[in-house]
Amino acid sequence: MERPYTDRREAGRLLATQLSAYAGRRDVIVLALPRGGVPVAYEIARTLRVALDVLPVCKLGLPWQPELAMGALSSNGAQYVDSALVRTAGVSEAQLQSAMALARIELGRREARYRGERAPLAVAGRVAIVVDDGMATGASLKAAAHALATLGPARIVAALPVAPAGSQDRLTGAVDEFVCARMPATFYSVGQFYLDFDQVDDETVRELLDAAAADDGGNAAGPA
Incomplete structure (x- = not known):
C-alpha cells in the first residue's frame, strides 16, 4: 500500500505531474472545489x-x-440530485427543497468570502481542470461539471489525488477526461489517504486565491 499523502499541498504537487500536458497554456484554468480542493x-x-x-x-x-x-448545488445554479438515493432513503420533496434553500444561502456566503470583490475568471473556450482533495460519491464533482458545461468550456478535466476504483464510471458523460493519482480497491474515506486532513478554513482559501492571483502572470484573462 502506498504511503498516505503528507497533506493536500503535497497531493497537488504529485497530481500535477500527471497534468503536464496542460502546463504553460493560457487556455487552461484550474478550478478548485472549496474548501479542501x-x-x-x-x-x-x-x-x-x-x-x-x-x-x-x-x-x-x-x-x-x-x-x-444526495446531491449538490453549484454557485451558478446548476444542480445534481441522486434521484435513486432520494427515493430509496424516503426523502420528501419538502425536505429536498429545504436542503436546497440552505445550500443556496451557503453558496452566496462562500462566494463573498472567497472572492471578495474579484470577479470569477473566464471559463468559456478554455480547458477547465476541476480539482478536489478526493472523491467518494462524486456528487459535488458532478454538480461542478454540470455547472461548467453551462459556461462553455472547451474541455472539462476532473483531477483528483484519490478516488475509489471505478470512480471514472460515475462521471461518464459529465467530464471529458478523468485524471486520478490513486484509485485503491479498498476505500473507506478520503481522509484515510492523508496524514494531515484537517479542515481548510475560509481564510486559507482566500490567502491561496490571493497568492495565485498575484502570481498569475497574465493567465487570468484566458487565451489572447
Whole structure:
C-alpha cells in the first residue's frame, strides 16, 4: 500500500505531474472545489503556471445523515440530485427543497468570502481542470461539471489525488477526461489517504486565491 499523502499541498504537487500536458497554456484554468480542493489546486496551478479560481459547490446531505450526499448545488445554479438515493432513503420533496434553500444561502456566503470583490475568471473556450482533495460519491464533482458545461468550456478535466476504483464510471458523460493519482480497491474515506486532513478554513482559501492571483502572470484573462 502506498504511503498516505503528507497533506493536500503535497497531493497537488504529485497530481500535477500527471497534468503536464496542460502546463504553460493560457487556455487552461484550474478550478478548485472549496474548501479542501483549494490547497491541492493551488499547487497544480502553480506547477503548471496556469490560472486558478474556485467553483463553490454545496453538498446536499440526507437530513438524518448529513455526510451522505444526495446531491449538490453549484454557485451558478446548476444542480445534481441522486434521484435513486432520494427515493430509496424516503426523502420528501419538502425536505429536498429545504436542503436546497440552505445550500443556496451557503453558496452566496462562500462566494463573498472567497472572492471578495474579484470577479470569477473566464471559463468559456478554455480547458477547465476541476480539482478536489478526493472523491467518494462524486456528487459535488458532478454538480461542478454540470455547472461548467453551462459556461462553455472547451474541455472539462476532473483531477483528483484519490478516488475509489471505478470512480471514472460515475462521471461518464459529465467530464471529458478523468485524471486520478490513486484509485485503491479498498476505500473507506478520503481522509484515510492523508496524514494531515484537517479542515481548510475560509481564510486559507482566500490567502491561496490571493497568492495565485498575484502570481498569475497574465493567465487570468484566458487565451489572447
